[in-house]
Amino acid sequence: MADPRLVDSKATFASFSNILDTRILRALADMGFARPTLVQAKAIPLALESRDILARARTGSGKTAAYCVPVVQKILSAKSSADATQATRALILVPTRELSEQVSAYLKGLLVYCEEGVVIF
Numbered sequence: 001m002a003d004p005r006l007v008d009s010k011a012t013f014a015s016f017s018n019i020l021d022t023r024i025l026r027a028l029a030d031m032g033f034a035r036p037t038l039v040q041a042k043a044i045p046l047a048l049e050s051r052d053i054l055a056r057a058r059t060g061s062g063k064t065a066a067y068c069v070p071v072v073q074k075i076l077s078a079k080s081s082a083d084a085t086q087a088t089r090a091l092i093l094v095p096t097r098e099l100s101e102q103v104s105a106y107l108k109g110l111l112v113y114c115e116e117g118v119v120i121f
């Protein structure tokens with residue numbers, strides 16, 4: 001769990017229901033994520049507006065979800081659009097193998113309701 005001091009006490013993930021797919025919201029609820037952390041609350045809406053983001057937040061502040069949630073949302077939105085193509089939609093680069101395994105495991109949890117629609121390599 002994220003450090004409670006780093007959670008945005010004014011926001012809930014449910015309040016993102018206008019910008020996040022219900023499959024993502026269900027997966028977040030399953031993970032026990034009720035409120036976004038501060039970095040998530042700031043980064044997720046901006047990323048979904050396709051803004052460039054340079055974010056810095058301390059260890060354990062929930063940076064993984066801050067970029068994975070908008071990445072998955074963008075892929076789901078692209079897949080449901082009329083010109084959806086079979087193409088790589090995101091490349092996540094991290095500095096160590098251990099971190100890549102952590103991010104991959106997190107993404108698997110986030111994609112639990114998306115069946116085979118989104119694939120992680």
Ligand SMILES: Nc1ncnc2c1ncn2[C@@H]1O[C@H](COP(=O)(O)OP(=O)(O)OP(=O)(O)O)[C@@H](O)[C@H]1O
Pocket residue numbers: 001002003032033034035036037040057058059060061062063064065
């Ligand atoms: N909104 C949230 N609600 C509850 N727990 C959360 C939330 N976001 C992240 N967490 C949990 O907090 C912990 C830290 O998250 P995460 O690993 O993403 O932090 P980080 O900022 O990427 O850390 P690091 O800098 O070490 O990579 C994880 O156990 C994660 O599941």
